[in-house]
Every structure is written in structure tokens, then in C-alpha cells.
Amino acid sequence: MALDEAARAWVARWVRLAEGDLAMARLGLDSEQFDVYELVGFHAQQAVEKFIKAFLARSAVDFQDQHDIDYLQGVVRKVDSELASKIDPAASLNRYAVGTRYPGRYAPVTRDQAQAAVLLAEQVRADILPLLADAPRPRDSLRERLRQQRGTR
Numbered sequence: 001m002a003l004d005e006a007a008r009a010w011v012a013r014w015v016r017l018a019e020g021d022l023a024m025a026r027l028g029l030d031s032e033q034f035d036v037y038e039l040v041g042f043h044a045q046q047a048v049e050k051f052i053k054a055f056l057a058r059s060a061v062d063f064q065d066q067h068d069i070d071y072l073q074g075v076v077r078k079v080d081s082e083l084a085s086k087i088d089p090a091a092s093l094n095r096y097a098v099g100t101r102y103p104g105r106y107a108p109v110t111r112d113q114a115q116a117a118v119l120l121a122e123q124v125r126a127d128i129l130p131l132l133a134d135a136p137r138p139r140d141s142l143r144e145r146l147r148q149q150r151g152t153r
Contacts, residue, residue: 011058018050037114041096044117048090051128086127
């Protein structure tokens, strides 16, 4: 289904926000001074949520104001059961959406758990982005543009 310009822009906005959350999660993992892995998990969950919403927006499916990955995956299943099965493991990231952000509700998130959360988010990204083929790709991040200017990748 071809998208009109407004729909393409809406999908691109979701992708841009998802990429931003994923970048924040990666920065948290890459930093030697940062050890608040709950926030890495949170940003990984947010990235997955937004990549799924980009897919649903691309598919012209209403997803309401929902933030639960299980719910969103159920909506995806109505459109693309194969994709829903691929992204099934990402539902485990729901715990990072709220619970781990309140001290004492869960054990602290370890670096290994945070790294696993980022890997799940990256897999969802890899599964969804090809399905958004005619939606415009977000511009490279500032970090990526600086790397390109310096000739490093």
C-alpha cells in the first residue's frame, strides 16, 4: 500500500523517535561512567514500542495510546502474524517500561540484562525497518554525521 506524504511523515516520526531511544540505550552501554542500567532497559523498551508503532502506522492500523508491547504485538498479529512471532521475545522488555524505574520494585538491572535488552531492540529494528520500505528513512544522527565527516564509521 502506497502511503501519502502525511502518512509517510508520521511513520518517519515514529522511526526517528525509536532510533533516538535505541541510541540512548547504546550510549548508556558504551559509557564507562554510566551504570544506571534500568535506564538502558527503559530506552530499549521505548525503542521497541516505537518501532512497532511505526509498523502499525505504516499498516494504517490504530494502536490507541498503548505502551504495552504485549498489546501492540497482538495488534501486529492481526496484520502480520509472522512479524508478531519474530518480535515475541521483545515483550520481555515490558518490565523496563515502568517497574524498574522505581527503586525496590525489582532487583537492580545488570549490565548483561541491559545488553540483552538492547540486542532485543536491535533485532526488532532489523525485523521492522525493511517492512517500512516506502516510508522515508530518518536522517542520520548527529553522532553518525560527525563520524562520516571524520571518515570513521
